[in-house]
Amino acid sequence: MTSVTIFGSGNMGSAIDEVLTAGGATVDHIGSADPPGPVNGDIVILAVYHTAFRDIVDKYGDKLAGKIVVDIANPLDPETFDALVPAPHSSSAADLAAALPSSRVLKAFNTNLAPTLRAKQVGPNKTTVLVAGENADAKAALISAVQAGSLDALDVGPLARARELEALGFLQIKLAVTEQIDWTGGFTVVC
Amino acid sequence: MTSVTIFGSGNMGSAIDEVLTAGGATVDHIGSADPPGPVNGDIVILAVYHTAFRDIVDKYGDKLAGKIVVDIANPLDPETFDALVPAPHSSSAADLAAALPSSRVLKAFNTNLAPTLRAKQVGPNKTTVLVAGENADAKAALISAVQAGSLDALDVGPLARARELEALGFLQIKLAVTEQIDWTGGFTVVC
Numbered sequence: 001m002t003s004v005t006i007f008g009s010g011n012m013g014s015a016i017d018e019v020l021t022a023g024g025a026t027v028d029h030i031g032s033a034d035p036p037g038p039v040n041g042d043i044v045i046l047a048v049y050h051t052a053f054r055d056i057v058d059k060y061g062d063k064l065a066g067k068i069v070v071d072i073a074n075p076l077d078p079e080t081f082d083a084l085v086p087a088p089h090s091s092s093a094a095d096l097a098a099a100l101p102s103s104r105v106l107k108a109f110n111t112n113l114a115p116t117l118r119a120k121q122v123g124p125n126k127t128t129v130l131v132a133g134e135n136a137d138a139k140a141a142l143i144s145a146v147q148a149g150s151l152d153a154l155d156v157g158p159l160a161r162a163r164e165l166e167a168l169g170f171l172q173i174k175l176a177v178t179e180q181i182d183w184t185g186g187f188t189v190v191c
Numbered sequence: 192m193t194s195v196t197i198f199g200s201g202n203m204g205s206a207i208d209e210v211l212t213a214g215g216a217t218v219d220h221i222g223s224a225d226p227p228g229p230v231n232g233d234i235v236i237l238a239v240y241h242t243a244f245r246d247i248v249d250k251y252g253d254k255l256a257g258k259i260v261v262d263i264a265n266p267l268d269p270e271t272f273d274a275l276v277p278a279p280h281s282s283s284a285a286d287l288a289a290a291l292p293s294s295r296v297l298k299a300f301n302t303n304l305a306p307t308l309r310a311k312q313v314g315p316n317k318t319t320v321l322v323a324g325e326n327a328d329a330k331a332a333l334i335s336a337v338q339a340g341s342l343d344a345l346d347v348g349p350l351a352r353a354r355e356l357e358a359l360g361f362l363q364i365k366l367a368v369t370e371q372i373d374w375t376g377g378f379t380v381v382c
Contacts (some may be wrong), residue, residue: 163279
């Protein structure tokens with residue numbers, strides 16, 4: 001059985017929990033106020049603001065070795081809300097992978113607005129989770145867990161594609177904030 | 192009546208012609224072998240590889256002053272096909288705007304695969320053209336011409352968003368080339 005630990009239990013953390021639990025995974029959560037303890041999941045999902053990554057790496061880095069670590073962040077500048085924080089050639093996922101060299105880091109879920117994970121639909125389309133990463137087995141494990149939860153999932157390539165996924169997530173948030181799209185809508189992909 | 196000049200008459204140039212002509216616009220084309228002549232359109236669409244922009248700016252730059260100039264390029268590195276050519280903080284549209292300071296440069300159509308312009312659908316969704324640029328009147332004119340051709344169009348913000356549109360176009364081409372999506376599908380947006 002797939003075991004998943006989710007850092008955070010906010011809007012995205014709880015929506016991802018619903019999907020993966022529906023697919024038969026065992027899911028637990030770690031909160032920022034929890035005393036350091038074990039990390040149970042083989043798949044670990046960082047459903048927190050990217051600004052909290054450094055703290056998680058410091059506190060839990062050793063325990064994440066060998067695990068699949070999923071970055072779902074849209075690393076917007078919290079001051080301007082009009083730019084991405086990582087260096088323009090990089091991504092928060094690439095930066096996380098550099099900080100966790102013994103983990104298999106994936107980018108996923110950042111292009112999905114939470115209501116579309118819960119509804120399993122974006123308008124007339126089945127919700128699709130886009131996954132990038134270096135390790136094929138890690139991507140296959142996450143994709144399988146997502147598909148078991150009745151969503152589609154697509155391998156979009158190596159971790160370098162996280163840059164494009166973060167651009168897509170950023171654009172989507174800007175469109176929602178400016179009320180060009182609804183938070184129940186957004187980008188989707190037709191295969 | 193909207194008048195449009197399209198540089199190029201390839202796959203994208205002809206598909207955009209179909210849309211805008213259906214919407215009642217007068218459309219003509221300029222080819223790379225044509226002797227320099229007038230540029231008739233109030234809206235000028237560069238439906239050519241980004242590598243041809245420099246030549247068009249050199250030959251036609253003065254004639255593009257005051258016009259709406261639309262960059263539809265996905266500026267992939269022609270050697271590797273695995274990276275974008277513009278500086279990572281920039282975009283081909285921003286570079287074009289710098290080269291044509293007297294034109295009103297827009298980014299549009301680069302996230303639409305040609306068959307989805309012709310079919311007016313991406314799967315079950317009406318095809319949506321995403322438009323970025325500084326000038327509100329220019330965006331409104333292009334959006335109006337696209338809507339008249341029975342497609343949807345969305346103003347995604349200032350020309351800075353061309354960076355994200357080019358990331359999205361790049362990701363989409365990679366997915367099509369690797370056969371993760373069909374050329375008749377791709378990304379779409381649900382409002």
